[in-house]
């Protein structure tokens with residue numbers, strides 16, 4: 287895979303070489319052979335088991351190149367599969383040490399492809415590059431200390447010949463970090479800490495050269511030494527906008543959760559960042575939840591899109607935050623254009639001011655703990671798992687709508703005393719999540735970013751936890767924990783297809799063209815954060831079965847011909 291193929295991925299239909307179906311991550315395919323007219327005839331053509339004794343959450347998006355599918359499974363495993371037949375070509379198992387500390391299941395979100403390499407990050411915070419034909423290790427590099435709580439769950443990406451990744455570990459008081467490597471040998475090129483006060487570096491002739499302190503100086507928006515263990519992990523990775531030559535990343539919660547310990551905005555936690563891919567410097571930031579006290583990570587994808595306003599093209603970016611607000615930003619400078627709630631209930635803030643800063647409801651910030659007891663508990667919506675969590679939305683270039691997998695839930699949350707200890711959970715909070723409605727938690731929403739209007743919604747009993755795909759065939763695909771891959775009419779929201787994969791679908795579906803036919807693939811395998819952290823919600827989903835399968839679909843041949 288070349289840099290040009292990566293740049294062209296949003297337009298090419300015969301391969302998928304980026305996470306997000308294009309570096310901007312719109313998850314939109316120009317294929318329309320499969321459409322609302324014929325999707326009811328969609329059939330599975332093969333299934334592939336990810337095997338292993340312990341099937342856990344499968345959150346990856348498959349990549350496809352030259353008839354081979356590359357996909358990751360739980361416990362840091364990679365599989366190469368013949369995309370025509372489902373036959374395994376090779377598999378690689380990272381063999382994790384016992385002490386790994388992922389907060390939220392043993393998931394992985396996919397590989398990056400570059401040259402003849404298949405590259406992914408592991409739960410013990412390594413990057414591993416495999417030969418695409420043999421699965422043999424070409425290079426392997428430890429990028430952070432898993433014993434301090436670091437891990438990698440994101441799919442890395444290659445931008446302008448650099449391999450870029452974000453690190454996880456926000457629940458352990460790590461220092462969030464975005465890093466660039468030489469994809470051919472794993473050599474570090476630059477590193478950008480995402481907590482104010484930490485020095486960034488670029489490598490020159492094998493030497494670390496300082497590249498500015500994140501935020502300019504230490505402790506401006508943090509008290510005392512707390513910035514040293516400030517979290518803000520960019521654990522979901524990011525995307526790249528070629529128009530502005532910016533990496534667009536989000537950052538997680540500040541550590542610890544107890545906000546009374548850290549008065550101030552706590553930059554750059556719960557923020558969106560635009561970085562220069564050449565040296566990792568920060569071009570702009572937008573903080574969605576300053577002084578977060580509810581675990582509203584700001585990692586959710588910031589998706590570039592253009593729209594017309596009074597004859598002018600606006601270079602915008604949209605993001606649906608965990609805190610329940612959808613933000614439209616000017617992606618040339620990070621300025622707030624507009625924001626609006628995308629969930630039914632938000633109680634931690636009364637709204638947004640003209641710059642997009644939340645107007646807090648102080649009664650709904652969990653109270654400070656006393657010396658011995660816990661602080662005042664409050665009931666807040668959304669829950670800490672968010673109006674939307676990691677699962678990527680899609681943007682359709684035809685309808686101009688975002689298709690947002692969201693959830694309606696609240697939590698009781700309180701603070702407790704906590705001290706930092708390397709490798710131990712660093713929360714200082716307790717919580718329990720509960721549904722807001724009897725009939726549903728999940729809501730797939732079609733949202734107009736120009737008006738904030740919800741065009742349609744689909745309600746789902748269990749929380750939605752899978753990625754979304756939009757196509758020119760007027761289709762929107764996503765999955766649910768109940769096990770179904772579903773397709774909707776992009777304009778009306780009518781459900782036009784479903785298929786039971788046998789376990790919850792929390793992966794991200796893809797579509798591509800092979801031998802003149804349009805294929806759809808998705809991973810199935812229930813898991814992720816909900817069953818682990820879900821309180822009352824976990825009870826609702828306790829009978830859902832685990833799994834680990836890749837499912838691949840297409841239309842029967844005669845069906846395609848009949849429609850043409």
Ligand SMILES: O=C(O)c1cc(C(=O)O)c2c(n1)C(=O)C(=O)c1cc(C(=O)O)[nH]c1-2
Pocket residue numbers: 345389390391393438439440453454455456457519521538539583670671675676813814815816
């Ligand atoms: O702060 C972090 O470093 C971090 C990492 C991850 C992760 O790596 O998946 C999650 C979260 N936080 C998190 O807050 C969260 O809700 C979450 C859900 C999931 C998931 O895959 O279901 N991962 C994560």
